[in-house]
Amino acid sequence: MTALLEIRDLHASVGDTPILKGINLTLNAGEVHAIMGPNGSGKSTMSYVLAGRNGYEITGGDVLINGESVLELSPDERARAGMFLAFQYPVELPGVGGMSFLRAAVNARRVEAGEEEVDQLAFVKMVRAKAGELDINDDMLKRAVNVGFSGGEKKRYEILQMALLEPTISILDETDSGLDVDALKIVSDGVNMLRAPERTMLVITHYQRLLNHIVPDHVHILAGGKIRKSGGKELALQVEETGYAGIDDAA
Amino acid sequence: MPALMMQPDLSNVVVSGPVRTAALTAWQQQGWPGPRVESWRFTKLDRLAAREITPASSLSTATAGDGLAMAAGMGAHAIQIVNGVIDPASLEGLPAGVTAGNLSDDQGAQDAMMALAPPNHPVSNLSMAVMSGGLVLDVVGEVARPLMLIFEGDDASLSAHPVVLIRLAPAARMVMAEWHQSAVALSAPLIGLDLAAKASLDFVKIQSEGSTTSHLAATGVSLAGEARLTGFSLSVGGEMARLETHVTMAGEGADCQLSAIYLGRGRQHHDITTVLNHDIGHCTSDQVIRGVLDDRARGVYQGKVRVAEDAQKTDGQQMSRALLLSRKAEVDAKPELEIYADDVVCAHGATVGELDATQLFYLTSRGIPEAKARAMLIEAFLIDAIDSVEIDNLAQILRETATRWMAQTGLTTDGNQHG
Ligand SMILES: Nc1ncnc2c1ncn2[C@@H]1O[C@H](COP(=O)(O)OP(=O)(O)O)[C@@H](O)[C@H]1O
Ligand SMILES: [Mg+2]
Numbered sequence: 144m145t146a147l148l149e150i151r152d153l154h155a156s157v158g159d160t161p162i163l164k165g166i167n168l169t170l171n172a173g174e175v176h177a178i179m180g181p182n183g184s185g186k187s188t189m190s191y192v193l194a195g196r197n198g199y200e201i202t203g204g205d206v207l208i209n210g211e212s213v214l215e216l217s218p219d220e221r222a223r224a225g226m227f228l229a230f231q232y233p234v235e236l237p238g239v240g241g242m243s244f245l246r247a248a249v250n251a252r253r254v255e256a257g258e259e260e261v262d263q264l265a266f267v268k269m270v271r272a273k274a275g276e277l278d279i280n281d282d283m284l285k286r287a288v289n290v291g292f293s294g295g296e297k298k299r300y301e302i303l304q305m306a307l308l309e310p311t312i313s314i315l316d317e318t319d320s321g322l323d324v325d326a327l328k329i330v331s332d333g334v335n336m337l338r339a340p341e342r343t344m345l346v347i348t349h350y351q352r353l354l355n356h357i358v359p360d361h362v363h364i365l366a367g368g369k370i371r372k373s374g375g376k377e378l379a380l381q382v383e384e385t386g387y388a389g390i391d392d393a394a
Numbered sequence: 395m396p397a398l399m400m401q402p403d404l405s406n407v408v409v410s411g412p413v414r415t416a417a418l419t420a421w422q423q424q425g426w427p428g429p430r431v432e433s434w435r436f437t438k439l440d441r442l443a444a445r446e447i448t449p450a451s452s453l454s455t456a457t458a459g460d461g462l463a464m465a466a467g468m469g470a471h472a473i474q475i476v477n478g479v480i481d482p483a484s485l486e487g488l489p490a491g492v493t494a495g496n497l498s499d500d501q502g503a504q505d506a507m508m509a510l511a512p513p514n515h516p517v518s519n520l521s522m523a524v525m526s527g528g529l530v531l532d533v534v535g536e537v538a539r540p541l542m543l544i545f546e547g548d549d550a551s552l553s554a555h556p557v558v559l560i561r562l563a564p565a566a567r568m569v570m571a572e573w574h575q576s577a578v579a580l581s582a583p584l585i586g587l588d589l590a591a592k593a594s595l596d597f598v599k600i601q602s603e604g605s606t607t608s609h610l611a612a613t614g615v616s617l618a619g620e621a622r623l624t625g626f627s628l629s630v631g632g633e634m635a636r637l638e639t640h641v642t643m644a645g646e647g648a649d650c651q652l653s654a655i656y657l658g659r660g661r662q663h664h665d666i667t668t669v670l671n672h673d674i675g676h677c678t679s680d681q682v683i684r685g686v687l688d689d690r691a692r693g694v695y696q697g698k699v700r701v702a703e704d705a706q707k708t709d710g711q712q713m714s715r716a717l718l719l720s721r722k723a724e725v726d727a728k729p730e731l732e733i734y735a736d737d738v739v740c741a742h743g744a745t746v747g748e749l750d751a752t753q754l755f756y757l758t759s760r761g762i763p764e765a766k767a768r769a770m771l772i773e774a775f776l777i778d779a780i781d782s783v784e785i786d787n788l789a790q791i792l793r794e795t796a797t798r799w800m801a802q803t804g805l806t807t808d809g810n811q812h813g
Contacts, residue, residue, distance in 0.1 A: 196755050222761035234756035238774025238781075247770065247807075248760035255761070287774070304760060 145210040146171050147343045148193075148226075148312050154203035155192045161202065162188045164368035170312070170343040177346045177354055179379060180365035181387045186347045187231055189365070190316045194228040195221045208312065223255040227310035229301040231317040231347075236288035244288045245270060249307055273306045277333050294321035302333040313337065313344045319353035331356030351383040400425060402447040402524075402553040402580065409523050413504035418523035426516055436694040436726045437636050437665045442608045447579040449524045450477035450552045459575035460602075461544035464794075468787035470540040470571065477547035477578060478526030478554025485529075489539035491566070497528030497557055507559045510586040510614030512640040512669070517612035521555040521584040531560045533568050533593075540569040540787060545583060547576030550606060554578045559586040562593035562621075569596045569785050575631065577604035585613040589621035591645060597625040598788040600795055603632035605660075611637050617677075619645025626783055627654040628792050629664045630799050636665035636694075643670070643677040643705075653682040655779060655792075657799045658691030658723070665694040668712075672699070675706040675735070683714035684779045686772055687723035688803055695727045695744065703734040710740040717775055718748055769805040773797070 148170040155163040162185050170176055180186050192199050193206060195218040205212050208224050216224065236244065250260040261269070274284060277299045289297050298318050305313055315334065319327055334357050338344070346357055354362070354376060362378040364371045366387060372378065400422075409418045426443045427434040454476055465472040471489050474481040485494045497503050504522070511518035531541075547554050554576065562568060574581060581603055589595060603609045609632040617623060629635050641650050656664035664687075670679045685693040699710040716725040727744035749771050757767035776796045783789040800806070 194755075194759050196759075197751065217758065217764065218755060219758040219761050219763050219767070222759055228759050230756070230759075234752055236753055236756070236771070236774060238776075238778030239757075239770055243807075244757075244760075244770075247757075247762050247766065251761040251763065251766075287778075308761070 144171065146207070147209065148345070149207040149210075150193070150204070151207070152204035153192065153201070153206060155188065155199045155201050157188075157199060162368050163192065165204070166368075166370055168363065168370065170345060172343060173340045174361065175338060175344045175346060175357065175359045176361045176363065177348060177359035177379060178363050178365050179348060179351070179382055182349065184366045185368040186365055187316055190228055190314045190347060193314060194218055194226060219251070223252055225311035227305050227308055227313045229305060229313070229315040229318050231320065233289050233297040233301055235290050237290050239288045241284050241286055241288050242267070242270065245304065245307060248304065252308055270307065274303055277303050277306070278329050279303055295323065295326040298322060298330055299326065302330055306333060306337065309337070311342050313342070314347070315344065316347045317349060319348055319350065327353065327356060351379045354379045401443055401445060402449050404449065404524065406451070407449055407524050411501055411504065413501060413508060414523050414525065417508070417519045421516065421519040421523055424514070424516065424519070433667065433696065436696070437634070437663065442580060442634065445579050447551060447553045449555055450479055450526045450547070450549070450578070453479045453481060454548070459544070459546050461542065461546060461573040461575055464573055464791050465542040465544065468540055468542070468571070468791060470542040470787070472542050472544050475527055475543060475545045475556045477549055477552050477576070478556045480527035480529050480556065489537050489541065491533055491535040491537040492541065493532045495530035495532065497530045497559055498525055500530060503530045503559055506588065507557065507584070507586045510588060510616055511584060512612045512614055512638055515612045515638065517582045517584055517610050521557055521582045521612070524555040525557050526555040527557070529556070529558045531558065532563070533561065533566045534563040535566055537566070537568040540571065542571045542573055545572065545574045545576060545581065547578040547581070550577055550579055552578045553580035553582060555582050555584070557584045559588070561588045562590055562595060564590040565592045566590070567594045569788065571597070571788060571791065572599040573602070574600065574609060575602045575604070576607060578607055581607055581609045583611050585611070587613070587615045587623065589615070589617050589623060591618040592620045593618070594622045595624070596785045596788060597623065598783070598792060599625070599627040599637070600791060601627065601629040601631055601635055601637065602795060603635070605631070605633060607632045609635040613637070613639040615639065615641040615650070616644050617641065617648035617650060620647035621645065622649045624651045624784070625653070626788065626792060627666070628795055629654065629656040629666065630795060632662065634663040636667060638667040640669040641671065641679070643672045643674055643679070646674055646676040648677045650679040652679070653779060653782065655776060655796065656685045656693055657796065658685070658693060659688040659803050660691060661689070662691045664691070665696070667694070667696040668698070670699045670710060672701040672705040672708045672710060674702070675704060675708055677705070678709040679711070681712040682779055682782065683712070684775060685716040685725060686719065686775065687716065687725065688719040690720070690722045692723070693725040695725070695729070697728070697742070698730040698732060699740060699742070700732040701735050701738055701740065705735045706737040708735060708738040708740065710738070712742045714744040716746045717772065718746065766807060769800065769807045772805055773800060773807055
């Protein structure tokens with residue numbers, strides 16, 4: 144079976160500074176992987192490199208979706224190939240209406256798949272239904288993208304986009320940061336609803352508590368730009384007890 | 395003054411009355427400002443000054459521009475000014491509360507116009523002297539129907555010198571638009587807006603001249619106590635355009651919102667110059683300027699806020715932002731505060747940059763093709779500013795004009811063509 148996402152000995156630098164120093168990960172269909180690691184270990188950098196953001200030099204290795212290298216693809220091409228990144232810091236877009244943004248994203252995906260663009264009315268219904276489950280009200284939907292949203296609202300809006308785009312590969316970068324207990328539950332439920340045999344997820348987090356809600360199949364510890372240790376969900380509990388220092392030593 | 399500089403050719407123009415004669419003398423002494431005049435450092439007039447042009451003198455038929463359709467779309471009464479000459483037929487059936495008069499034989503109104511007009515400005519003097527058309531509009535009460543001044547013209551050997559003075563009586567209210575779309579060599583409107591106490595004017599100007607036209611506009615504004623002006627200019631046409639506006643806050647509690655957008659491509663040159671004179675305290679002014687430039691286009695923003703010694707509690711803000719879509723496009727931004735009072739809140743800022751890479755990445759990471767993502771951000775940059783216009787009709791013509799420019803520049807937000 145071909146992996147949905149395969150990261151092979153990935154090395155990446157910003158300027159002359161190496162940040163990712165040989166990452167190997169294989170995400171098969173149906174699996175949820177968690178990446179944990181201290182601040183500055185390279186988690187966000189890895190998510191950006193996977194999504195194809197400019198400004199990183201790939202100095203070695205490869206990233207494959209369904210067995211094909213995507214390093215030459217632009218961010219929009221990777222997204223249309225099924226990848227989605229929920230940002231640690233979602234970006235405000237003053238003047239860009241939320242609904243037209245969501246529709247542009249959904250239609251881009253549809254056109255790629257050779258489907259009809261979704262019509263306005265059907266789209267509004269679709270968004271309302273999914274927004275309701277994430278406790279996102281009409282007022283938020285009408286505003287410019289992420290403008291005037293609280294930290295928690297921004298995270299829920301990321302999950303709404305994910306729900307609408309139905310990606311096969313989802314990367315969630317610290318989606319739990321800045322969420323209170325209730326919001327954490329809403330977001331986790333939203334994510335869990337998207338778990339499916341034909342999809343995979345990479346859940347990046349600094350804390351173990353998210354993983355009580357989104358229970359991973361595999362847990363990896365990233366430190367200093369490398370995966371130091373991999374295991375089952377019990378590894379997350381171990382980190383909770385001993386901290387990253389202990390794990391790092393063990394590596 | 396070298397002969398080359400003395401365009402347009404005024405040999406056949408009859409100038410009468412003391413105000414216009416004085417203006418002619420001033421024009422003849424000063425001519426077009428050269429690059430050494432500080433306020434004209436960024437906008438050079440040598441190409442214009444070298445063209446052989448004569449002022450228009452008689453009315454010709456209107457050309458088929460978009461002005462009438464725009465006016466109809468917003469339910470406005472259209473006053474047509476062709477090659478700078480006012481079409482008297484279009485002064486019939488004015489909305490209730492608006493009275494038209496002839497400026498060319500009204501010395502008092504001419505005096506008032508010159509008191510408002512940007513001082514020592516070539517267009518103030520030249521257009522007052524030539525005055526191819528002169529109009530005074532007196533406004534009382536709340537005018538139910540918007541007014542649109544449509545400036546057209548089809549003759550590339552002509553210069554147009556319309557002079558329009560608009561006076562709002564105390565507590566009068568009006569919505570009006572200026573639509574400029576001509577093919578004359580030089581379009582040089584001189585406009586005066588005189589708002590009495592508590593008067594209120596919502597004003598939009600669209601400069602959509604032909605590609606070989608130079609548009610040099612001089613606008614003078616005076617706001618009495620608690621008067622309110624919300625003005626928005628969109629400069630998109632012409633080979634070279636300078637929209638210069640001078641505002642005097644003449645009574646406490648006056649409020650002036652002045653926004654402008656300039657959109658340039660090819661070798662277009664757009665200049666937005668404003669002078670805000672806070673002569674008296676307790677007034678507010680706010681200027682939002684946005685520009686988008688492609689190819690080798692150039693933009694200039696000069697904004698001066700002057701706060702007089704006694705003008706305490708002044709609030710004067712100005713912010714200019716320009717987006718450059720090409721490495722060869724250029725902007726000169728010069729916001730200036732000249733403050734002689736001590737108890738004021740004033741701020742200015744100017745940024746020039748490319749599209750935000752993080753915003754672009756966010757959009758493309760959702761699968762939106764890069765070209766469309768860029769267009770969405772440019773549109774947002776413009777719509778965000780246009781959204782401040784509260785009168786729907788006015789916002790609508792601004793949006794339409796901006797969207798049309800985007801389409802012509804190859805920036806389109808519809809469709810999803812990719813791959
Ligand atoms: N654009 C950048 N320029 C320079 N250094 C960077 C840049 N982005 C990230 N880094 C550095 O790379 C390391 C990893 O950062 P990041 O991926 O944000 O870590 P994490 O998400 O795990 O907290 C940090 O030392 C950070 O300072
Ligand atoms: Mg991070």
